[in-house]
Amino acid sequence: MNKKVLAVITREYVTRVRTKGFIIGTLIIPLMFVLIFGGVFIFSVLFQPSTKDYHVIDQSGLIYDDFVLMLSDTLDSGEPEFRFTKVDLEDQNLDTVISNLQSLINGKEIDGYLLIPEDIVESRKVKYAARSVSNWDEQKEIGRSISRIVTNYRLAKKGFPPDSIRKEFRQGRVELISRQVTEEGELEKSGASSFVLTYILAYVLFLMVMLYGQTVMRSVIEEKSQRITETIVSSMKPIELLVGKLIGISFLGLTQLIVIGLFVLGSSVYGVAIFTGFGVTTPDLLDVVNQINFSASVFAFFIIFFLMGYIFYAGLYAVIGAIVNTEDEGQHLQFPIIILIIFGFFMMFSVAQNPETSMAYWISLIPLFSPIVMFARIAVCDPVIPDGAYLSIVIMIVSTVLLLKIIAKIYRVGILMYGKKPSLKEALKWIRYS
Amino acid sequence: MKILTVENISKSFGDFKAVDGVSFSIDEGTVFGLIGPNGAGKTTTLRMIMNIIIPDSGSVSLLGNSHLDKATNQIGYLPEERGMYKKMGVGELLLFMTKLKSMNKKEAEKQIDYWLERIDLMDWKKKKIEELSKGMQQKIQFIGTILHNPKLLILDEPFGGLDPINTNLIKDIMLELKENGTTIIFSTHIMESAEKLCDEILLINKGRDIVSGRLSEVKSNFGKNNVLIEYDGNDGFLKRSDQIIKYDNYGRYVEVQLKKDADPQKLLQEAMADVRISKFEIKEPSLNDIFIEAVGSENNGESNHE
Numbered sequence: 001m002n003k004k005v006l007a008v009i010t011r012e013y014v015t016r017v018r019t020k021g022f023i024i025g026t027l028i029i030p031l032m033f034v035l036i037f038g039g040v041f042i043f044s045v046l047f048q049p050s051t052k053d054y055h056v057i058d059q060s061g062l063i064y065d066d067f068v069l070m071l072s073d074t075l076d077s078g079e080p081e082f083r084f085t086k087v088d089l090e091d092q093n094l095d096t097v098i099s100n101l102q103s104l105i106n107g108k109e110i111d112g113y114l115l116i117p118e119d120i121v122e123s124r125k126v127k128y129a130a131r132s133v134s135n136w137d138e139q140k141e142i143g144r145s146i147s148r149i150v151t152n153y154r155l156a157k158k159g160f161p162p163d164s165i166r167k168e169f170r171q172g173r174v175e176l177i178s179r180q181v182t183e184e185g186e187l188e189k190s191g192a193s194s195f196v197l198t199y200i201l202a203y204v205l206f207l208m209v210m211l212y213g214q215t216v217m218r219s220v221i222e223e224k225s226q227r228i229t230e231t232i233v234s235s236m237k238p239i240e241l242l243v244g245k246l247i248g249i250s251f252l253g254l255t256q257l258i259v260i261g262l263f264v265l266g267s268s269v270y271g272v273a274i275f276t277g278f279g280v281t282t283p284d285l286l287d288v289v290n291q292i293n294f295s296a297s298v299f300a301f302f303i304i305f306f307l308m309g310y311i312f313y314a315g316l317y318a319v320i321g322a323i324v325n326t327e328d329e330g331q332h333l334q335f336p337i338i339i340l341i342i343f344g345f346f347m348m349f350s351v352a353q354n355p356e357t358s359m360a361y362w363i364s365l366i367p368l369f370s371p372i373v374m375f376a377r378i379a380v381c382d383p384v385i386p387d388g389a390y391l392s393i394v395i396m397i398v399s400t401v402l403l404l405k406i407i408a409k410i411y412r413v414g415i416l417m418y419g420k421k422p423s424l425k426e427a428l429k430w431i432r433y434s
Numbered sequence: 435m436k437i438l439t440v441e442n443i444s445k446s447f448g449d450f451k452a453v454d455g456v457s458f459s460i461d462e463g464t465v466f467g468l469i470g471p472n473g474a475g476k477t478t479t480l481r482m483i484m485n486i487i488i489p490d491s492g493s494v495s496l497l498g499n500s501h502l503d504k505a506t507n508q509i510g511y512l513p514e515e516r517g518m519y520k521k522m523g524v525g526e527l528l529l530f531m532t533k534l535k536s537m538n539k540k541e542a543e544k545q546i547d548y549w550l551e552r553i554d555l556m557d558w559k560k561k562k563i564e565e566l567s568k569g570m571q572q573k574i575q576f577i578g579t580i581l582h583n584p585k586l587l588i589l590d591e592p593f594g595g596l597d598p599i600n601t602n603l604i605k606d607i608m609l610e611l612k613e614n615g616t617t618i619i620f621s622t623h624i625m626e627s628a629e630k631l632c633d634e635i636l637l638i639n640k641g642r643d644i645v646s647g648r649l650s651e652v653k654s655n656f657g658k659n660n661v662l663i664e665y666d667g668n669d670g671f672l673k674r675s676d677q678i679i680k681y682d683n684y685g686r687y688v689e690v691q692l693k694k695d696a697d698p699q700k701l702l703q704e705a706m707a708d709v710r711i712s713k714f715e716i717k718e719p720s721l722n723d724i725f726i727e728a729v730g731s732e733n734n735g736e737s738n739h740e
C-alpha cells in the first residue's frame with residue numbers, strides 16, 4: 001500500500017484511539033451490560049421485599065381459609081410473604097370498620113385491606129385497598145388466588161369436580177416445539193433468542209455506522225476549518241487522503257467491535273456460570289444471558305456489513321464535511337443521512353419478522369438499507385443464508401465504488417473551498433469541474 | 435536547468451479573472467520573489483503550481499515533470515492558509531509530515547531534532563500544537579516544509595504574522611537553504627523582504643505579470659536611475675549636461691534624475707570640472723518605488739482599496 005496513505009491511516013487511528021472519548025465510549029457498552037445485570041442482582045439482594053400485612057373482610061365467608069393457605073409462600077429471608085388477619089364484622093357497621101382500617105393503613109401499621117363481598121361468586125369483584133397500588137405483581141397474585149377459589153365454587157356448584165377439571169387443564173396443555181429447516185436438516189432454535197440477538201446486533205450496527213460516519217465528517221471539517229488540507233494535499237492526492245481517513249477510522253470501529261465482541265463472547269461462555277456463581281437464580285435473567293449466542297458466520301457478516309455500511313455512509317458524511325465550514329453546519333446538513341440510516345433501522349423490525357417475503361428481499365438489496373436490513377435477515381435466518389445475501393454484498397461494493405468516485409470529485413473541490421457554503425446544486429457542479 | 439516553468443496560465447472564478455496569462459521560469463538555485471498587491475493573484479498562481487487549483491489554460495512543469503505527483507517529494511510548500519492538527523504532539527506532527535514526503539524515519543528524526551534546535555523549540559517537542567503560541571506554530575509549520583530537504587521550496591507569505599525576530603530567523607534559514615542549492619519561490623507584498631532576498635522577481639497585478647527578471651536588471655531597466663551629489667561650488671554643470679532629465683537642487687546637495695541609457699560616469703566627470711565633490715551616489719530605485727510606480731500606473735484613476 002502507498003506509504004502516504006498508510007501514514008494518514010496511522011494518524012487517524014492513533015490520534016483517536018488514545019482519546020478519552022474513545023476509551024470511555026468503548027467501555028460504555030460492555031459497562032452497560034455489567035450495570036444492567038449487576039444492577040438487577042444488587043437490587044434483588046438489597047431490596048428484599050418485607051412481609052405484607054393485610055386485613056381481610058370476608059363477608060361471604062367462603063374465601064378466607066383457602067386464600068390464606070394458597071398464599072403461604074415464604075420470602076428468601078424465611079419470613080412469610082403475606083400476613084393476613086381476618087376481620088370479623090360481628091355487629092359493627094362496615095363503614096366504621098373500614099375507617100378504622102384506613103387509619104391503621106395511614107399509621108403504617110398494616111399495608112392494606114381486602115373487602116370480599118357476600119355475593120363474590122356472582123359479582124366477582126373484590127376491593128383491594130392499600131397505601132400504594134403500584135405493586136402490580138402482588139395484586140395479580142392475590143387476584144389469581146381468589147379467582148381460583150371462586151372458580152372452584154362455581155365448578156362445584158354446577159356439579160363438576162374442580163380438582164379433576166384442573167388436572168385435565170394442566171395435562172391438556174400443548175407445547176409448540178419449533179425447528180428450523182436447513183440444508184443440513186432440522187435445527188433446534190427458539191424464535192425469541194434469534195430476535196433478541198438480531199435486534200441487539202442491528203442496533204449496534206446502526207449506531208456504529210452513524211457514529212463513525214460522523215467521526216469522518218468531523219475529521220474532514222477539522223482539516224478544512226483548521227486550514228490543514230492544503231498542506232496535506234500538496235504531498236498527496238485528495239482521494240488518497242480520503243481513503244486513508246476512511247480506512248483509519250474504520251480500524252477505530254473495528255477496535256471497538258472487537259472489545260464488545262470479546263465481551264459478548266465471554267459473557268455467552270461464562271455468563272451463566274458467573275451469574276449462578278453470584279447466587280442469581282432468577283430464571284428470566286439466566287434466559288437472557290443464555291440467549292447471547294453468537295454463531296461465527298453471523299459475526300463475520302456483521303463485520304462485513306459494518307464495513308460496507310460504514311464506508312458507504314462515511315463517504316456521504318465526508319461530502320458534507322467537505323461542503324461545510326463548521327461543525328454546526330455539518331450537524332444540520334447530516335439530517336438527510338441520519339433519516340436514511342434510521343429508515344433502514346426501522347424497516348429492519350418488520351423484515352426480521354418476515355425475512356422471506358419478497359418485500360424483505362428487495363429492500364435488503366438497496367445499498368442504502370442493506371447494511372442493516374440484509375444483516376438482520378441473515379442474523380434471523382442463521383444458520384441458513386437468506387436469498388440475495390451475496391448479491392447484496394456485490395451490489396453494495398459496486399455502488400460504493402461508484403459513489404466514492406463521485407464523492408472524491410466533490411471532496412477534492414470542497415476541502416479547499418473556504419467561505420460561503422455552496423448550495424447542493426453548486427456542489428454537484430463540482431463533479432464536472434475537476 | 436529550469437526547475438519550474440509556467441506557461442501562460444490563467445484562472446477565472448466566475449467572472450473574476452484571478453490570473454491572466456502569467457508565464458515565467460526559474461533556474462535552479464534561485465530565490466524567486468512573486469510580488470504584488472493583495473488580491474493580485476499570487477496565491478492562485480502558487481496554488482496552480484501545486485496543482486491545488488487546476489488552471490483553465492496553460493501548463494506548469496515542475497522539476498521536468500508535467501505532473502506534480504512525481505515531483506511532490508522534492509517540493510516543500512507552505513500555503514498561505516496554514517494550520518495544523520491541534521491535538522497532535524509537535525514531534526509527532528513533524529514526523530507525520532515527513533512520512534507524507536516518503537522520508538525514512540531515522541533520517542526524519544535526525545532532521546526534526548536539528549531543526550527544532552535551530553528554531554529554539556526543542557523543549558516543546560512533546561507538547562501539543564494547541565499549547566504553542568501562534569508564532570511558534572508558524573515556525574513549526576515552516577520547518578515542517580523543509581525537513582525533507584526539498585529541491586524546490588514554495589512559500590506563500592512566509593513572513594505573514596511573524597514578529598521581526600522570527601522574520602529574521604526565517605529569512606536566515608531561507609538564505610542558508612539557498613546556499614545549499616535549494617530553489618525558493620516565495621510570495622510577499624512586503625517589498626523590503628523581497629528586495630533583500632530575491633535574485634529574481636515577478637511583479638503581478640490584477641492577475642497579469644507586469645515586471646519580471648533579475649532584480650538588478652529590473653532596477654536598471656526601470657530607467658529611473660537617480661544620482662545624489664554633495665558638492666561645493668557653481669552648479670553650472672547641471673544646466674549643461676545632456677544626461678539629465680531633471681534635478682532637484684538644494685544648494686550643496688542635488689538629486690538628479692538621469693535619462694534612460696545615461697552614463698553616471700560622464701556626469702561625474704562633468705561635475706568634477708566645475709565643483710568639489712564630497713559625495714556621489716548612484717541611487718537605484720527601490721523595489722518599493724518600482725512597485726508603487728508600476729502598480730500605481732496600472733491602477734491609474736482607480737481607487738486602490740486594500
